[in-house]
Amino acid sequence: MNKDPNYGRILANRYQLAELVGEGAMGRVYKAKDTILGGVTVAVKFLSQALLNNNMRDRFEREATISALLGEKSIHVVRVKDYGVDEQNIPFYVMEFLLGEDLDSVLRYQPLSLSRFLTVTRHICLALESAHQGIVFNGELCTIIHRDIKPSNIVIIQDPTLGEIAKILDFGIAKLILADASQTQSFMGTLAYCSPEQMEGKELDHRSDIYSLGIMMYEMLTTDMPILPQNSSFGGWYQAHHDFQPEPFELSLKIPQELQDLVIRCMAKARENRPQNVREILNVIDSLQQKNNSNKINFNSFHSAKFNSDETISNVPFVTLNSEQDRTVEALPSLTEICLQISWPDNKPLQKIVFSNLINTPLGDIPSIFVMLDYQDINKRMSSIRYNQFLYLNNPHPMLLWITLLFHREIGPRWLPCYIDLKSSKGQKLVRTLSDIGSYRILFFAIDRGSQCQNALASKVNAYNCNMLKQWTNTAQLSPSTSNPQSSKEILRRELEKIKPKILLKMETNYTNFAKDMS
Numbered sequence: 001m002n003k004d005p006n007y008g009r010i011l012a013n014r015y016q017l018a019e020l021v022g023e024g025a026m027g028r029v030y031k032a033k034d035t036i037l038g039g040v041t042v043a044v045k046f047l048s049q050a051l052l053n054n055n056m057r058d059r060f061e062r063e064a065t066i067s068a069l070l071g072e073k074s075i076h077v078v079r080v081k082d083y084g085v086d087e088q089n090i091p092f093y094v095m096e097f098l099l100g101e102d103l104d105s106v107l108r109y110q111p112l113s114l115s116r117f118l119t120v121t122r123h124i125c126l127a128l129e130s131a132h133q134g135i136v137f138n139g140e141l142c143t144i145i146h147r148d149i150k151p152s153n154i155v156i157i158q159d160p161t162l163g164e165i166a167k168i169l170d171f172g173i174a175k176l177i178l179a180d181a182s183q184t185q186s187f188m189g190t191l192a193y194c195s196p197e198q199m200e201g202k203e204l205d206h207r208s209d210i211y212s213l214g215i216m217m218y219e220m221l222t223t224d225m226p227i228l229p230q231n232s233s234f235g236g237w238y239q240a241h242h243d244f245q246p247e248p249f250e251l252s253l254k255i256p257q258e259l260q261d262l263v264i265r266c267m268a269k270a271r272e273n274r275p276q277n278v279r280e281i282l283n284v285i286d287s288l289q290q291k292n293n294s295n296k297i298n299f300n301s302f303h304s305a306k307f308n309s310d311e312t313i314s315n316v317p318f319v320t321l322n323s324e325q326d327r328t329v330e331a332l333p334s335l336t337e338i339c340l341q342i343s344w345p346d347n348k349p350l351q352k353i354v355f356s357n358l359i360n361t362p363l364g365d366i367p368s369i370f371v372m373l374d375y376q377d378i379n380k381r382m383s384s385i386r387y388n389q390f391l392y393l394n395n396p397h398p399m400l401l402w403i404t405l406l407f408h409r410e411i412g413p414r415w416l417p418c419y420i421d422l423k424s425s426k427g428q429k430l431v432r433t434l435s436d437i438g439s440y441r442i443l444f445f446a447i448d449r450g451s452q453c454q455n456a457l458a459s460k461v462n463a464y465n466c467n468m469l470k471q472w473t474n475t476a477q478l479s480p481s482t483s484n485p486q487s488s489k490e491i492l493r494r495e496l497e498k499i500k501p502k503i504l505l506k507m508e509t510n511y512t513n514f515a516k517d518m519s
Contacts, residue, residue: 006030012084015044015094031097041097042081046090060091066142067093067171069135076127078155078167098167100157103220107151110464111253112220116164118289121217123166124154125285128213129278131171132206145204146171149212150193151219191237192225196269199238207271210278214266218246221255224502226267232508242269259288335363335441339456344372344445352447356402356418358430359441365433367440369404369416375446377414378454384408386442386459387507389499390469393492396483398422398476400431400469401492404442404459407507416442417496419489422476434461435469 009017015032022029027047034040047060064083071079082094103120106112112120134143146153146168153169189198195211198204218226226246229236246267249260262284268274275281338361344350345357352372359366373381384406391401404416420427434440442457461469 010035011044011086011092012082014082015042017044032094034094043095043097045093045095046086047092049091057085057091060085062137064091064093066135066137066144069137070131070144070171073135074127074130075165076123076167077130077171078169098155098157100155100167102152103154103156103166103216104151106156107219107223109462111223114255114288114292117217117220118285118292119164120154120156120166120220122282122285122289124149124168124213125278125282127166127168128206128209129282132209132278143206144171145206146209146212147198147204148189148193149209149216150190151216154216191232191234194237194241195271196241197271199234199241205271206277207274210266210274210281211268211271213281214263214274217263217266218249221259221263222249222253225505226263228502228505232505256288256291258284335361335366336456338363339366339368339441339443340453342443342453344370344451344453350447350451354416354418356420356430358426358433365429367430367434367437369402369418369440369442370445371416371442372445372447373414375449375454377411378444378446380408380411381406381414381444382455382457384414385507386457387503388459388461388465389503390465390472391492391495392422392468392472392476393488394475394479395488397481397485397488398472398479399485399488399492400427400472400476401496403496405503405507406442407504409508413504413507415496415500417493419485419492421485422473423481423485428473428477431469431473435466435473438463438466 004020006017007019011017011032014034014036016035018031018033020028021031021043027045030044030046032042032044034042061083064080068080068083071077078098079096080093081096083092084094085091111117128146128149131144131146134141136142148170149168155167155169157165157167159165189212191199193212193215195204195208198208198211215226218224224247227240227244228247229240229244246264249255262275262281266274266281339359342359348355348370350372352374354369354371357368357370359368385408387405387407389403389405391403393399393401398421400420400422402418402420404418406414406416408414420431422428422431439458439460442459443453444455444457445451446454
Protein backbone atom coordinates (compact mmCIF):
# COMPACT_ATOMS: atom_id res chain seq x y z
CA MET A 1 0.00 0.00 0.00
CA ASN A 2 1.37 3.44 -0.93
CA LYS A 3 1.94 5.71 2.03
CA ASP A 4 0.44 9.19 1.96
CA PRO A 5 3.33 11.47 0.85
CA ASN A 6 2.24 13.98 3.49
CA TYR A 7 2.78 11.52 6.35
CA GLY A 8 5.54 12.86 8.59
CA ARG A 9 5.87 16.05 6.57
CA ILE A 10 6.83 19.15 8.58
CA LEU A 11 4.65 22.11 7.65
CA ALA A 12 5.77 25.68 8.31
CA ASN A 13 8.74 24.29 10.33
CA ARG A 14 6.24 23.45 13.07
CA TYR A 15 3.38 21.05 12.30
CA GLN A 16 4.20 17.38 11.72
CA LEU A 17 1.45 15.79 9.63
CA ALA A 18 0.12 12.36 10.54
CA GLU A 19 -2.86 10.54 9.06
CA LEU A 20 -5.52 11.95 6.76
CA VAL A 21 -8.74 12.22 8.80
CA GLY A 22 -11.10 13.85 6.33
CA GLU A 23 -11.48 14.77 2.70
CA GLY A 24 -14.18 16.69 0.85
CA ALA A 25 -14.88 19.18 -1.87
CA MET A 26 -13.37 22.00 0.19
CA GLY A 27 -10.10 20.28 0.98
CA ARG A 28 -8.23 17.67 3.04
CA VAL A 29 -7.84 17.50 6.82
CA TYR A 30 -4.84 15.95 8.57
CA LYS A 31 -4.19 15.15 12.17
CA ALA A 32 -0.87 16.73 13.14
CA LYS A 33 1.44 17.52 16.04
CA ASP A 34 2.51 21.01 17.00
CA THR A 35 6.23 20.42 17.59
CA ILE A 36 6.76 23.83 19.18
CA LEU A 37 4.06 23.24 21.81
CA GLY A 38 5.39 19.84 22.83
CA GLY A 39 3.45 17.68 20.41
CA VAL A 40 -0.05 19.05 21.04
CA THR A 41 -2.49 17.49 18.58
CA VAL A 42 -4.02 19.85 16.02
CA ALA A 43 -5.99 19.57 12.78
CA VAL A 44 -4.54 20.98 9.55
CA LYS A 45 -6.93 21.69 6.69
CA PHE A 46 -5.53 22.24 3.20
CA LEU A 47 -7.91 24.08 0.92
CA SER A 48 -8.52 22.59 -2.50
CA GLN A 49 -7.44 25.61 -4.53
CA ALA A 50 -4.01 27.19 -4.83
CA LEU A 51 -3.59 30.93 -4.34
CA LEU A 52 -2.84 32.17 -7.83
CA ASN A 53 -2.25 35.85 -7.18
CA ASN A 54 -1.61 38.36 -4.44
CA ASN A 55 -5.26 39.43 -4.26
CA MET A 56 -6.30 35.87 -3.47
CA ARG A 57 -3.54 35.59 -0.88
CA ASP A 58 -4.72 38.80 0.79
CA ARG A 59 -8.30 37.53 0.74
CA PHE A 60 -7.28 34.24 2.35
CA GLU A 61 -5.23 35.94 5.07
CA ARG A 62 -8.14 38.25 5.88
CA GLU A 63 -10.63 35.36 6.04
CA ALA A 64 -8.28 33.27 8.17
CA THR A 65 -7.67 36.13 10.59
CA ILE A 66 -11.37 36.90 10.93
CA SER A 67 -12.12 33.22 11.45
CA ALA A 68 -9.50 33.07 14.21
CA LEU A 69 -11.03 36.13 15.85
CA LEU A 70 -14.49 34.54 15.66
CA GLY A 71 -13.18 31.41 17.37
CA GLU A 72 -11.85 33.59 20.18
CA LYS A 73 -15.23 35.33 20.45
CA SER A 74 -17.37 32.18 20.68
CA ILE A 75 -16.63 28.86 22.35
CA HIS A 76 -19.12 27.29 19.94
CA VAL A 77 -16.95 27.95 16.87
CA VAL A 78 -14.03 25.65 16.11
CA ARG A 79 -10.90 27.70 16.80
CA VAL A 80 -8.42 28.55 14.05
CA LYS A 81 -4.98 28.65 15.70
CA ASP A 82 -2.76 29.43 12.72
CA TYR A 83 -2.74 29.67 8.95
CA GLY A 84 -0.33 29.87 6.06
CA VAL A 85 0.56 28.83 2.51
CA ASP A 86 2.77 25.83 1.70
CA GLU A 87 5.48 25.44 -0.97
CA GLN A 88 2.90 24.62 -3.66
CA ASN A 89 0.98 27.81 -2.86
CA ILE A 90 -1.79 25.78 -1.19
CA PRO A 91 -3.41 27.64 1.73
CA PHE A 92 -3.98 25.83 5.02
CA TYR A 93 -5.62 26.40 8.38
CA VAL A 94 -4.46 24.97 11.70
CA MET A 95 -7.40 24.27 13.98
CA GLU A 96 -8.06 22.75 17.37
CA PHE A 97 -8.40 18.98 17.11
CA LEU A 98 -11.74 17.87 18.48
CA LEU A 99 -12.50 14.47 19.94
CA GLY A 100 -16.22 14.23 19.41
CA GLU A 101 -19.01 13.11 17.13
CA ASP A 102 -20.58 15.08 14.31
CA LEU A 103 -24.31 15.67 14.52
CA ASP A 104 -24.88 13.76 11.29
CA SER A 105 -23.61 10.59 12.97
CA VAL A 106 -25.77 11.18 16.05
CA LEU A 107 -28.93 11.53 13.96
CA ARG A 108 -28.43 8.20 12.19
CA TYR A 109 -29.73 6.40 15.23
CA GLN A 110 -32.51 8.48 16.78
CA PRO A 111 -33.82 12.04 17.12
CA LEU A 112 -32.48 14.18 19.92
CA SER A 113 -34.40 14.31 23.16
CA LEU A 114 -36.08 17.65 23.75
CA SER A 115 -33.58 18.57 26.46
CA ARG A 116 -30.58 17.72 24.29
CA PHE A 117 -32.12 19.41 21.23
CA LEU A 118 -32.58 22.66 23.13
CA THR A 119 -29.00 22.59 24.44
CA VAL A 120 -27.39 21.78 21.08
CA THR A 121 -29.57 24.28 19.19
CA ARG A 122 -28.77 27.00 21.70
CA HIS A 123 -25.03 26.43 21.18
CA ILE A 124 -25.43 26.57 17.40
CA CYS A 125 -27.46 29.76 17.64
CA LEU A 126 -24.89 31.42 19.90
CA ALA A 127 -22.19 30.67 17.33
CA LEU A 128 -24.31 31.99 14.47
CA GLU A 129 -25.25 35.11 16.42
CA SER A 130 -21.57 35.88 17.02
CA ALA A 131 -20.84 35.44 13.30
CA HIS A 132 -23.83 37.45 12.10
CA GLN A 133 -23.05 40.31 14.46
CA GLY A 134 -19.63 40.44 12.86
CA ILE A 135 -15.96 40.93 13.68
CA VAL A 136 -14.18 44.28 13.57
CA PHE A 137 -11.08 43.88 11.41
CA ASN A 138 -8.84 46.78 10.37
CA GLY A 139 -11.54 49.19 11.45
CA GLU A 140 -14.25 47.51 9.35
CA LEU A 141 -17.20 45.39 10.53
CA CYS A 142 -17.09 41.98 8.82
CA THR A 143 -20.34 40.08 9.13
CA ILE A 144 -20.01 36.36 8.48
CA ILE A 145 -22.50 34.05 6.77
CA HIS A 146 -21.69 30.37 7.04
CA ARG A 147 -23.54 29.25 3.86
CA ASP A 148 -23.30 25.53 4.66
CA ILE A 149 -25.09 24.85 7.94
CA LYS A 150 -25.78 21.09 8.09
CA PRO A 151 -25.37 18.25 10.64
CA SER A 152 -21.95 17.15 9.34
CA ASN A 153 -20.61 20.65 10.08
CA ILE A 154 -21.65 20.45 13.75
CA VAL A 155 -19.33 18.62 16.16
CA ILE A 156 -20.48 17.61 19.64
CA ILE A 157 -17.77 17.15 22.26
CA GLN A 158 -17.78 16.25 25.94
CA ASP A 159 -15.97 18.87 27.99
CA PRO A 160 -14.92 17.69 31.49
CA THR A 161 -15.96 21.02 32.99
CA LEU A 162 -18.80 22.33 30.82
CA GLY A 163 -20.36 19.04 29.75
CA GLU A 164 -21.69 18.60 26.22
CA ILE A 165 -20.75 21.38 23.81
CA ALA A 166 -21.72 21.86 20.17
CA LYS A 167 -19.30 23.63 17.82
CA ILE A 168 -19.67 24.76 14.20
CA LEU A 169 -16.99 23.79 11.68
CA ASP A 170 -15.81 25.52 8.52
CA PHE A 171 -16.44 29.18 9.29
CA GLY A 172 -12.89 29.65 8.00
CA ILE A 173 -13.92 28.82 4.42
CA ALA A 174 -17.35 30.41 4.43
CA LYS A 175 -17.82 33.56 2.42
CA LEU A 176 -17.18 36.67 4.48
CA ILE A 177 -19.14 39.81 3.72
CA LEU A 178 -17.47 43.12 4.42
CA ALA A 179 -19.85 45.89 5.31
CA ASP A 180 -18.88 47.88 2.20
CA ALA A 181 -18.00 45.04 -0.20
CA SER A 182 -20.00 43.21 -2.83
CA GLN A 183 -20.55 39.45 -2.51
CA THR A 184 -19.32 36.89 -5.00
CA GLN A 185 -22.00 35.03 -6.90
CA SER A 186 -20.45 31.54 -6.84
CA PHE A 187 -22.61 28.73 -5.48
CA MET A 188 -21.66 27.17 -2.17
CA GLY A 189 -23.66 24.87 0.03
CA THR A 190 -25.33 21.48 0.33
CA LEU A 191 -28.49 21.15 -1.76
CA ALA A 192 -30.69 19.64 0.94
CA TYR A 193 -30.07 22.62 3.27
CA CYS A 194 -29.87 25.57 0.84
CA SER A 195 -32.23 28.50 1.11
CA PRO A 196 -34.33 29.42 -1.96
CA GLU A 197 -32.27 32.58 -2.48
CA GLN A 198 -29.04 30.58 -2.24
CA MET A 199 -30.32 28.22 -4.95
CA GLU A 200 -30.98 31.28 -7.13
CA GLY A 201 -27.44 32.62 -6.66
CA LYS A 202 -28.71 35.83 -5.06
CA GLU A 203 -26.81 37.91 -2.56
CA LEU A 204 -27.24 36.36 0.87
CA ASP A 205 -27.66 37.68 4.36
CA HIS A 206 -27.88 35.97 7.75
CA ARG A 207 -31.46 34.82 7.07
CA SER A 208 -30.11 32.23 4.63
CA ASP A 209 -28.30 30.54 7.54
CA ILE A 210 -31.58 30.69 9.49
CA TYR A 211 -33.34 28.74 6.72
CA SER A 212 -30.61 26.07 6.77
CA LEU A 213 -30.86 25.97 10.55
CA GLY A 214 -34.62 25.36 10.27
CA ILE A 215 -34.03 22.37 7.98
CA MET A 216 -31.48 21.00 10.43
CA MET A 217 -33.69 21.59 13.49
CA TYR A 218 -36.48 19.59 11.84
CA GLU A 219 -34.02 16.78 11.18
CA MET A 220 -32.74 16.91 14.77
CA LEU A 221 -36.28 16.44 16.07
CA THR A 222 -37.38 13.72 13.63
CA THR A 223 -34.27 12.32 11.79
CA ASP A 224 -36.27 13.03 8.59
CA MET A 225 -35.90 15.79 6.02
CA PRO A 226 -38.81 18.27 6.01
CA ILE A 227 -38.64 18.77 2.24
CA LEU A 228 -37.93 16.07 -0.32
CA PRO A 229 -37.40 16.61 -4.07
CA GLN A 230 -38.80 14.49 -6.87
CA ASN A 231 -35.18 13.66 -7.72
CA SER A 232 -31.80 14.53 -6.19
CA SER A 233 -30.62 16.81 -9.01
CA PHE A 234 -30.03 20.54 -8.61
CA GLY A 235 -33.30 21.19 -10.44
CA GLY A 236 -35.18 18.80 -8.16
CA TRP A 237 -33.91 20.54 -5.04
CA TYR A 238 -34.51 23.97 -6.59
CA GLN A 239 -38.18 23.09 -7.08
CA ALA A 240 -38.46 21.56 -3.60
CA HIS A 241 -37.06 24.60 -1.78
CA HIS A 242 -39.19 26.99 -3.80
CA ASP A 243 -42.51 25.14 -4.14
CA PHE A 244 -42.80 22.33 -1.57
CA GLN A 245 -44.04 22.97 1.95
CA PRO A 246 -42.34 21.24 4.91
CA GLU A 247 -43.91 18.01 6.11
CA PRO A 248 -45.93 18.55 9.32
CA PHE A 249 -44.55 17.07 12.51
CA GLU A 250 -46.03 13.73 13.59
CA LEU A 251 -48.29 14.01 16.62
CA SER A 252 -46.60 11.00 18.19
CA LEU A 253 -43.38 13.00 18.69
CA LYS A 254 -45.20 15.36 21.07
CA ILE A 255 -43.10 18.37 20.10
CA PRO A 256 -44.27 21.58 21.81
CA GLN A 257 -46.38 23.66 19.43
CA GLU A 258 -44.24 26.73 20.10
CA LEU A 259 -41.19 24.82 18.87
CA GLN A 260 -43.01 23.44 15.82
CA ASP A 261 -44.07 26.97 14.85
CA LEU A 262 -40.50 28.25 15.25
CA VAL A 263 -38.98 25.53 13.05
CA ILE A 264 -41.61 26.00 10.33
CA ARG A 265 -41.13 29.78 10.40
CA CYS A 266 -37.36 29.37 9.95
CA MET A 267 -38.09 27.48 6.71
CA ALA A 268 -40.29 30.18 5.21
CA LYS A 269 -39.67 30.60 1.47
CA ALA A 270 -39.48 34.40 1.72
CA ARG A 271 -36.70 35.57 4.02
CA GLU A 272 -38.83 38.42 5.40
CA ASN A 273 -41.19 35.79 6.83
CA ARG A 274 -38.42 34.03 8.77
CA PRO A 275 -37.07 35.15 12.15
CA GLN A 276 -35.08 38.23 11.26
CA ASN A 277 -32.16 37.37 13.49
CA VAL A 278 -30.87 34.48 15.57
CA ARG A 279 -31.74 36.27 18.81
CA GLU A 280 -35.45 35.68 18.03
CA ILE A 281 -34.74 31.96 17.88
CA LEU A 282 -32.69 32.04 21.08
CA ASN A 283 -35.54 33.75 22.95
CA VAL A 284 -37.87 30.86 22.09
CA ILE A 285 -35.22 28.23 22.90
CA ASP A 286 -34.47 29.84 26.29
CA SER A 287 -38.19 29.95 27.13
CA LEU A 288 -38.65 26.30 26.21
CA GLN A 289 -35.60 25.30 28.26
CA GLN A 290 -37.10 26.95 31.33
CA LYS A 291 -40.40 25.15 30.80
CA ASN A 292 -38.66 21.86 30.10
CA ASN A 293 -36.57 22.08 33.27
CA SER A 294 -39.65 22.73 35.39
CA ASN A 295 -42.11 20.38 33.68
CA LYS A 296 -39.71 17.59 32.61
CA ILE A 297 -41.27 17.45 29.13
CA ASN A 298 -40.61 14.21 27.28
CA PHE A 299 -41.77 14.12 23.69
CA ASN A 300 -40.16 10.77 22.75
CA SER A 301 -43.17 8.73 23.87
CA PHE A 302 -44.30 6.04 21.48
CA HIS A 303 -47.41 4.94 23.39
CA SER A 304 -49.90 6.90 21.30
CA ALA A 305 -48.25 6.34 17.93
CA LYS A 306 -50.14 4.46 15.27
CA PHE A 307 -46.87 3.47 13.62
CA ASN A 308 -43.70 3.15 15.63
CA SER A 309 -40.34 3.00 13.92
CA ASP A 310 -36.63 3.01 14.50
CA GLU A 311 -33.63 2.60 12.24
CA THR A 312 -29.95 1.80 12.01
CA ILE A 313 -27.39 2.30 9.27
CA SER A 314 -25.09 -0.59 9.96
CA ASN A 315 -22.01 -0.07 7.84
CA VAL A 316 -20.54 1.97 5.00
CA PRO A 317 -18.38 0.50 2.23
CA PHE A 318 -15.85 3.34 2.38
CA VAL A 319 -14.73 2.23 5.85
CA THR A 320 -15.16 -1.51 5.42
CA LEU A 321 -11.81 -2.41 7.00
CA ASN A 322 -12.71 -0.52 10.15
CA SER A 323 -16.44 -1.16 10.32
CA GLU A 324 -17.93 -2.64 13.44
CA GLN A 325 -19.58 -5.34 11.38
CA ASP A 326 -16.29 -6.56 9.93
CA ARG A 327 -14.67 -6.59 13.35
CA THR A 328 -17.60 -8.67 14.60
CA VAL A 329 -17.13 -11.23 11.82
CA GLU A 330 -13.40 -11.44 12.50
CA ALA A 331 -13.96 -11.83 16.24
CA LEU A 332 -16.45 -14.67 15.78
CA PRO A 333 -15.08 -16.83 12.95
CA SER A 334 -16.76 -19.93 14.34
CA LEU A 335 -20.17 -18.27 14.04
CA THR A 336 -19.44 -17.34 10.44
CA GLU A 337 -18.40 -20.91 9.73
CA ILE A 338 -21.62 -22.14 11.33
CA CYS A 339 -23.67 -19.84 9.08
CA LEU A 340 -21.90 -21.12 5.96
CA GLN A 341 -22.83 -24.69 6.87
CA ILE A 342 -26.56 -23.94 7.12
CA SER A 343 -28.87 -25.21 4.37
CA TRP A 344 -32.03 -23.71 2.92
CA PRO A 345 -35.07 -25.11 4.81
CA ASP A 346 -36.89 -27.97 3.09
CA ASN A 347 -40.25 -26.32 3.72
CA LYS A 348 -39.32 -23.17 1.78
CA PRO A 349 -39.54 -22.94 -2.04
CA LEU A 350 -36.34 -22.48 -4.04
CA GLN A 351 -37.13 -19.00 -5.29
CA LYS A 352 -36.17 -15.39 -4.61
CA ILE A 353 -37.75 -14.85 -1.22
CA VAL A 354 -36.70 -13.51 2.17
CA PHE A 355 -37.78 -14.56 5.67
CA SER A 356 -36.60 -14.24 9.26
CA ASN A 357 -35.34 -17.18 11.27
CA LEU A 358 -33.79 -18.02 14.61
CA ILE A 359 -30.71 -20.22 14.14
CA ASN A 360 -29.90 -22.67 16.92
CA THR A 361 -26.09 -22.88 17.29
CA PRO A 362 -23.62 -24.07 19.96
CA LEU A 363 -23.01 -20.37 20.61
CA GLY A 364 -26.69 -19.75 21.31
CA ASP A 365 -29.70 -18.67 19.28
CA ILE A 366 -28.82 -16.23 16.49
CA PRO A 367 -31.47 -14.00 14.82
CA SER A 368 -31.11 -14.10 11.06
CA ILE A 369 -32.58 -13.23 7.69
CA PHE A 370 -32.49 -15.85 4.94
CA VAL A 371 -32.25 -14.46 1.40
CA MET A 372 -32.26 -16.33 -1.91
CA LEU A 373 -30.82 -14.47 -4.92
CA ASP A 374 -28.87 -15.13 -8.10
CA TYR A 375 -25.27 -16.05 -7.36
CA GLN A 376 -23.87 -13.04 -9.23
CA ASP A 377 -26.18 -10.71 -7.32
CA ILE A 378 -24.94 -12.11 -4.01
CA ASN A 379 -21.32 -11.26 -4.86
CA LYS A 380 -22.28 -7.70 -5.77
CA ARG A 381 -24.21 -7.23 -2.53
CA MET A 382 -21.24 -7.91 -0.26
CA SER A 383 -20.11 -4.27 -0.43
CA SER A 384 -23.56 -2.78 0.18
CA ILE A 385 -24.43 -0.50 3.05
CA ARG A 386 -26.64 -2.40 5.51
CA TYR A 387 -29.56 -0.43 6.88
CA ASN A 388 -32.43 -1.57 9.08
CA GLN A 389 -35.64 -0.02 10.28
CA PHE A 390 -38.52 -1.42 12.31
CA LEU A 391 -42.22 -0.55 12.02
CA TYR A 392 -44.68 -1.76 14.63
CA LEU A 393 -48.47 -1.88 14.32
CA ASN A 394 -50.50 -2.75 17.41
CA ASN A 395 -53.97 -2.78 15.83
CA PRO A 396 -55.78 -4.63 14.35
CA HIS A 397 -53.19 -7.36 15.03
CA PRO A 398 -49.77 -6.86 16.71
CA MET A 399 -47.28 -7.10 13.85
CA LEU A 400 -43.64 -6.04 13.39
CA LEU A 401 -42.15 -5.17 10.00
CA TRP A 402 -38.40 -5.75 10.10
CA ILE A 403 -36.90 -3.90 7.13
CA THR A 404 -33.35 -4.53 5.99
CA LEU A 405 -32.02 -2.61 3.01
CA LEU A 406 -28.86 -3.48 1.09
CA PHE A 407 -27.96 -0.20 -0.56
CA HIS A 408 -25.50 0.06 -3.42
CA ARG A 409 -25.47 3.13 -5.62
CA GLU A 410 -24.29 1.34 -8.78
CA ILE A 411 -26.58 -1.71 -8.72
CA GLY A 412 -29.55 -0.26 -6.86
CA PRO A 413 -31.31 -1.15 -3.60
CA ARG A 414 -32.36 -4.61 -2.44
CA TRP A 415 -35.22 -4.54 0.08
CA LEU A 416 -35.47 -7.42 2.55
CA PRO A 417 -38.78 -7.00 4.46
CA CYS A 418 -39.79 -9.56 7.09
CA TYR A 419 -43.20 -9.57 8.79
CA ILE A 420 -43.21 -11.00 12.31
CA ASP A 421 -46.40 -11.95 14.13
CA LEU A 422 -45.85 -10.74 17.70
CA LYS A 423 -48.82 -12.70 19.01
CA SER A 424 -47.04 -15.94 18.18
CA SER A 425 -44.52 -17.55 20.54
CA LYS A 426 -42.07 -17.95 17.65
CA GLY A 427 -42.25 -14.26 16.78
CA GLN A 428 -41.92 -13.22 20.42
CA LYS A 429 -38.82 -15.38 20.90
CA LEU A 430 -37.17 -14.14 17.72
CA VAL A 431 -37.66 -10.44 18.51
CA ARG A 432 -36.67 -10.79 22.16
CA THR A 433 -33.47 -12.56 21.13
CA LEU A 434 -32.76 -9.85 18.55
CA SER A 435 -33.21 -7.13 21.19
CA ASP A 436 -30.99 -8.99 23.69
CA ILE A 437 -28.13 -9.67 21.26
CA GLY A 438 -28.27 -6.38 19.33
CA SER A 439 -27.12 -7.91 16.05
CA TYR A 440 -28.17 -10.43 13.41
CA ARG A 441 -26.86 -12.30 10.40
CA ILE A 442 -27.98 -12.04 6.80
CA LEU A 443 -27.54 -15.44 5.11
CA PHE A 444 -27.36 -15.56 1.31
CA PHE A 445 -28.40 -18.58 -0.72
CA ALA A 446 -27.93 -18.85 -4.50
CA ILE A 447 -30.94 -20.06 -6.46
CA ASP A 448 -28.61 -21.80 -8.93
CA ARG A 449 -25.95 -23.19 -6.51
CA GLY A 450 -27.76 -25.75 -4.38
CA SER A 451 -29.15 -25.30 -0.89
CA GLN A 452 -26.03 -24.39 1.14
CA CYS A 453 -25.41 -20.84 2.39
CA GLN A 454 -23.01 -18.98 0.07
CA ASN A 455 -22.16 -15.97 2.20
CA ALA A 456 -23.13 -14.18 5.41
CA LEU A 457 -23.06 -10.59 6.60
CA ALA A 458 -23.38 -9.20 10.11
CA SER A 459 -25.61 -6.24 10.92
CA LYS A 460 -26.10 -4.49 14.24
CA VAL A 461 -29.13 -3.07 16.03
CA ASN A 462 -28.30 -0.11 18.26
CA ALA A 463 -29.27 0.08 21.93
CA TYR A 464 -32.18 2.46 21.30
CA ASN A 465 -33.69 0.08 18.73
CA CYS A 466 -33.25 -2.88 21.07
CA ASN A 467 -35.10 -1.06 23.81
CA MET A 468 -38.01 -0.29 21.47
CA LEU A 469 -38.17 -3.92 20.31
CA LYS A 470 -38.49 -5.02 23.93
CA GLN A 471 -41.26 -2.50 24.56
CA TRP A 472 -43.16 -3.61 21.46
CA THR A 473 -42.96 -7.31 22.31
CA ASN A 474 -44.26 -6.57 25.81
CA THR A 475 -47.06 -4.44 24.41
CA ALA A 476 -48.00 -7.06 21.83
CA GLN A 477 -48.13 -9.79 24.45
CA LEU A 478 -50.82 -7.90 26.36
CA SER A 479 -52.73 -6.49 23.37
CA PRO A 480 -55.75 -8.30 21.89
CA SER A 481 -56.03 -9.11 18.19
CA THR A 482 -59.16 -7.75 16.54
CA SER A 483 -58.46 -9.10 13.06
CA ASN A 484 -56.30 -11.64 11.22
CA PRO A 485 -52.53 -11.04 10.84
CA GLN A 486 -52.89 -10.46 7.10
CA SER A 487 -54.76 -7.20 7.74
CA SER A 488 -51.82 -5.73 9.63
CA LYS A 489 -49.39 -7.02 7.00
CA GLU A 490 -51.26 -5.13 4.28
CA ILE A 491 -51.22 -1.91 6.29
CA LEU A 492 -47.50 -2.23 6.99
CA ARG A 493 -46.79 -3.10 3.37
CA ARG A 494 -48.47 0.13 2.24
CA GLU A 495 -46.55 2.07 4.86
CA LEU A 496 -43.28 0.61 3.60
CA GLU A 497 -44.03 1.83 0.07
CA LYS A 498 -44.62 5.34 1.45
CA ILE A 499 -41.31 5.53 3.29
CA LYS A 500 -39.11 3.88 0.67
CA PRO A 501 -38.35 7.17 -1.18
CA LYS A 502 -37.37 8.86 2.10
CA ILE A 503 -35.10 5.98 3.08
CA LEU A 504 -33.42 5.94 -0.32
CA LEU A 505 -32.84 9.68 -0.22
CA LYS A 506 -31.33 9.34 3.25
CA MET A 507 -29.06 6.56 2.04
CA GLU A 508 -28.02 8.58 -1.01
CA THR A 509 -27.19 11.52 1.28
CA ASN A 510 -25.29 9.22 3.63
CA TYR A 511 -23.34 7.76 0.71
CA THR A 512 -22.43 11.24 -0.54
CA ASN A 513 -21.47 12.50 2.92
CA PHE A 514 -18.98 9.68 3.42
CA ALA A 515 -17.58 10.12 -0.08
CA LYS A 516 -17.26 13.90 -0.14
CA ASP A 517 -18.02 15.51 3.22
CA MET A 518 -15.76 13.66 5.66
CA SER A 519 -13.90 16.88 6.24
